[in-house]
Each structure stands twice: as structure tokens, then as C-alpha cells.
Amino acid sequence: MPPETPATRLRIAVVGAGAVGGYYGAMLARAGHDVGFVARGAHGQAIRRKGLTIRRFDGEFTVNAAATPNPVELGPADLVLLAVKNYDNDTALPLLRPLVGSGTTVLTLQNGVDSPDEAAAVVGRDAVLGGAAYIATAIAEPGVIEQTGSYQRIAFGEIFAPGSQMSDRVARIAAVLAGAGIEALPAADGRVQLWEKFIYLAAMSGMTGAARQPLGVVRGDPVTRRQLFAAIREVEAVARAEGVPVAPDIVDRLSTFVDGVPASMRSSLLIDLSAGRRIEVEALQGSVVRRAARLGVPVPIMETLYAVLRAAAASPVQ
Numbered sequence: 001m002p003p004e005t006p007a008t009r010l011r012i013a014v015v016g017a018g019a020v021g022g023y024y025g026a027m028l029a030r031a032g033h034d035v036g037f038v039a040r041g042a043h044g045q046a047i048r049r050k051g052l053t054i055r056r057f058d059g060e061f062t063v064n065a066a067a068t069p070n071p072v073e074l075g076p077a078d079l080v081l082l083a084v085k086n087y088d089n090d091t092a093l094p095l096l097r098p099l100v101g102s103g104t105t106v107l108t109l110q111n112g113v114d115s116p117d118e119a120a121a122v123v124g125r126d127a128v129l130g131g132a133a134y135i136a137t138a139i140a141e142p143g144v145i146e147q148t149g150s151y152q153r154i155a156f157g158e159i160f161a162p163g164s165q166m167s168d169r170v171a172r173i174a175a176v177l178a179g180a181g182i183e184a185l186p187a188a189d190g191r192v193q194l195w196e197k198f199i200y201l202a203a204m205s206g207m208t209g210a211a212r213q214p215l216g217v218v219r220g221d222p223v224t225r226r227q228l229f230a231a232i233r234e235v236e237a238v239a240r241a242e243g244v245p246v247a248p249d250i251v252d253r254l255s256t257f258v259d260g261v262p263a264s265m266r267s268s269l270l271i272d273l274s275a276g277r278r279i280e281v282e283a284l285q286g287s288v289v290r291r292a293a294r295l296g297v298p299v300p301i302m303e304t305l306y307a308v309l310r311a312a313a314a315s316p317v318q
Helices: 021-030 041-050 086-099 115-123 168-179 190-211 215-220 222-241 250-260 268-274 282-295 300-314
Strands: 011-015 034-038 052-056 059-063 066-068 077-082 100-108 128-141 144-158 183-187
Touching: 011 021, 011 086, 021 034, 021 052, 021 059, 021 077, 021 128, 021 144, 041 066, 077 086, 086 100, 086 115, 086 282, 100 115, 100 168, 115 128, 128 168, 128 190, 144 168, 144 190, 168 183, 183 190, 190 215, 190 222, 190 250, 190 268, 190 282, 190 300, 215 222, 215 250, 222 250, 222 282, 222 300, 268 300, 282 300
Parallel strands: 011 034, 011 077, 034 066, 052 144, 077 100, 100 128, 144 183
Antiparallel strands: 052 059, 128 144
């Protein structure tokens, strides 16, 4: 079990206590950090009433933490995790202001590559780090989050001042995460972390969402597999045009990764679309298309996926 009192006890605020933010916040609270959630609705009420329960592959635990829809009640934190869905940013990003003081770091854990810029527009570039969450979780019921996979990683780093060496604050946060049992993958250049996930996610979620099929179906058919990797190469081309030094063999690495994922894997976009919920099409496929247009990079497959998913989002099929 993690120690009750870590060597450095941080005040941590989590904006979004859902499947991702709730899980990581609970892990940090269990490790002894002072964690507060900006949470509303039935889930937030349940956390206030009975705590937040995490069901993991190795058992379950419950933490008691502050949960409020009003971030003013939490006040400035040392570390803020931004973990809401991108389509809620219009209402969620202003919630950051009461949580940010002179020494606060905001770590974005949203899908896509837009959120660091969007958060920085509210709290300033100096406060923001970009991160990519690798985790499979779901809200089983209000106040209960269930982990459906064994991994719990956060890859992150400096976005606006990347260098050849890791910054001190990235190293400190990595130590905090590791001390809470979270696999930390810190980097000197956080843009690489974000884009290497984005290259895969934008293409994979687009293909599985448009096909309304899990990844096993998409990768198992030679035509759809070919188009999936053509889409991956389109997003890679946008990354390189933006000057992000993603790995030279990123496509080969993703080929190995795609073949190792369980065939039943459904992207969160597909899950949300199938349930009639809003989808992150603008932060994923839309962001690729807009960036490509600005840079003059052709992305015909991603443009098609974007068009199909925009239409589906306008009238989701139950």
C-alpha cells in the first residue's frame, strides 16, 4: 500500500471526477495527498456522501475527498489535473482560474493536442504541462469507478518550453505520480508525448467510429486496415509539418501496437456514439483537418472520417 503521508504532500485539484480524473485523483488521495474534485451531478453528490470507490484488477479501495461544483471552495492548488471531455471545455476551462496560484501547475489529460493551448489561454503558458492518459476505466455507478485494464500511465512534459533535458517540475510531478502507483512517462518535450498518442487515436477512433465496429473488425479486413494505416500516416505528416519530432518508426510501432490490442477494443468515441452521447470529433478528427489545412498537408481520409462523424454526431444512432 502507498504511504499515508508522502514526503511532499501536495494540494491537488481535479477538474472532472469522471473515469479518468476520478481514478487518478483517487490514487493520489490514497497516497496521502490533499485531493479535491470539481464535480457535479449524481457522481459528485455520491462522492460527497460516501467517498469515491475505485475497483481495480487487484481489489478496491475508497477515498474520502472534497467534491464540489464550485472551485472557489477548493482554492489554489499545487497541481491541477484537467480531465473533462474536450467538448466541455467552454464551461470547464473557466473553472481553472480559482485553482491556479503563483506556483500552480496545470496538467492537461484530455484527448487530442489542442487542450494545452486552450488551457494556456485561460491561465497562461507558464502554468501548463501537456499530458496523455493511457487507462481503461468507466463509471460503474455514481461514486464508483471501475478499472477495465491493467495499465495506468500518464505521459507528459513541457509543451511551450520543451528542451533537451527534462524540467525540474516535470521530474517532481513524475515522482509524485510514481509514489501514488501511477506509471509516469515524463519527457523533456511533451509535444512528442501528445502527438504520438494523437497519431494513433485520431485515426483509430475515426475508423472504428465511422465503421461502428471494434478495432478487431477494422484491422482484420485488408481494405479497412489499409485505410487505417493510411490515416495514421496522414496524422503523422501533420505532426512533422508542425515540427514535432515524433519517432521515425512511429508507424511501425503503431502497427505492432494495433495488432496487440484485444479485438473487442472499442474507442471511447465509438462507445459514446453508440450510446447517443456527444463525441470528441472536433478535438480529434476536426483538429487534424484544421491543422492540415493551415499547413497545406493533404489528409483526404481524415477529412472523410471527419465529415462522416460530424454527420453522425448531429443525429447519433442509438
